[in-house]
Amino acid sequence: MLKKTRYVILGLLREEKMTGYEIKKCIDQRMRFFWQESFGQIYPELLTLMREELIREAFPKSKEGNKRESTRYEITESGLAVLKHWMETENEKDTVRSEALLKFFLATDENKEEMKQHLVEFHRQGKEKLLLFELFKEELNRDIDKHNNHKYILEVLALGIKEQELYCSWSKHFMEKLTLEGGEE
Amino acid sequence: MLKKTRYVILGLLREEKMTGYEIKKCIDQRMRFFWQESFGQIYPELLTLMREELIREAFPKSKEGNKRESTRYEITESGLAVLKHWMETENEKDTVRSEALLKFFLATDENKEEMKQHLVEFHRQGKEKLLLFELFKEELNRDIDKHNNHKYILEVLALGIKEQELYCSWSKHFMEKLTLEGGEE
DNA sequence: CTTATCATGTAATCGGTTACATGATTAC
DNA sequence: GTAATCATGTAACCGATTACATGATAAG
Structure with missing residues (x-):
């Protein structure tokens, strides 16, 4: 790129x-x-x-x-x-690298306890970003129409918020699933 | 990283x-x-x-x-x-670069028509990935328990599918919003 | 008074893509 | 037969981070 x-x-x-x-x-x-x-x-x-x-x-x-x-x-x-x-101009392909998702993808039950730790951290980071995004959203809503690009920013921000909410609920659900299976197998 | x-x-x-x-x-x-x-x-x-x-x-x-x-x-x-x-070991911070989202974030009404084109492409790519993921999911479900990491893969895949669904619905909604505002202002 | 933040810039190094080069095998 | 895909590897180059270096200002 x-x-x-x-x-x-x-x-x-x-x-x-x-x-x-x-x-x-x-x-x-x-x-x-x-x-x-x-x-x-x-x-x-x-x-x-x-x-x-x-x-x-x-x-x-x-x-x-x-x-x-x-x-x-x-x-x-x-x-x-x-x-x-x-x-x-046309957009180039996205580049993404998430070490957490890479580990979840490659994990086996041998790594279960570590994955639970990573899930806790993953969830925490999601919450942290959500907080930051919500603050920015309020700031933008306060003086909307100040710049005519605010509505574009708000749309991207709305996507970011929904994405983080998805990450949070996913990690919570995954965590519960691993916990219910029993600590060690 | x-x-x-x-x-x-x-x-x-x-x-x-x-x-x-x-x-x-x-x-x-x-x-x-x-x-x-x-x-x-x-x-x-x-x-x-x-x-x-x-x-x-x-x-x-x-x-x-x-x-x-x-x-x-x-x-x-x-x-x-x-x-x-x-x-x-602990995970390093994610690296992400999405040229499409960057453009949406920086756009103004001057760029509205181009953004609509980018949204069409963004939506198309989401649908394409969804198709690929669904195929992979079926493949995995066919021989679940073949490897004990299949359940981890399925969870990550489920997140990927939900993420792409979010991208699709978001771009559809955003597209409609820009279209309803009128072609040129 | 000292720590945190603001502020700028360069150089070394590492990470990652792309192009190049080559050749086998498979499908049409 | 010829195009697509399988298959491997190297080298040049570009992208990006990190460390280094420096100093001002603000807050406690």
Whole structure:
């Protein structure tokens, strides 16, 4: 899969001026159930995008030469064009790697007790993500129509929430099944 | 994430003697909603595992020197130990990349028509995977208890099916919503 | 005063895909 | 006979993480 780092950055900057650090935080907190990027990808890509003039520095309107270090970026016209073009291209195949599901798939009764532990952790992580998503959803619902992409975000978020609910109920059910069979066989 | 290629191979070989090609096919057809590996990972790893004596060649019992080229592997005692140890270790964080969801998340009404196209494709892929999973499920149900890991596989498969059903119904609903709003705004 | 978070960037390394190369066997 | 699939392996390249390095600011 060709790297998509630039499009994530451009897509986020279309809605709001951000620093590299904020971009990373946003991806981690709000998009991690379908995407991730690391600092080692984001910062070099920001420099490349600057050179290609797809983004530019967003200087604060008033107090120009103040002490703040962080540089905030905004998207340019060419940046918007590149973003739009990508939006129209076909999608590459998803890449997924879940070590937990891999283990569940390959397990036998010999590994039953460990799988129960993994299920507990799997369930906990689902609950944790659900909490985070619900918070984000409330935040979005508070100022809906602020940006016209909020309804798209809300739809993806709704999917993420349903997905995590599925993971939680599945792991709970699986756990009960393994427990009812008896501790060791 | 450290590479897990060896554990997938060992896990599959615990249940059945397989060739590298068959391992790849199995991962592609049955595990692709939570895992993937390429030939470029599998074949070199098979050689490494041979050197480490975690797997060995499984020669056919009868007709020894026949013309077949493909080498079938089986797991050794040390291989089983390594597999068991991995089963007990903590899981690393999942890695996921879905270009479709990324686009939906970053879209605005400017991209509405393209998103509708992507939704059609998203839905089609969901249906396709569902079909594949249902086939596999029937196959497993036919000879349940052949291996004692079938019940674990069936549980993961049940999750995969529910997940794809969710993706299908979500994309259908989202599609209808975008269509009812009117073609262009 | 010290810990946590904000903030940026580079380099080494590892993980993973893709292309290349080759050839056998099976199905039509 | 020829196309598809089976089958194996290597090498080049790209993608991505991690560690390293540095320093500012905010909170307790």
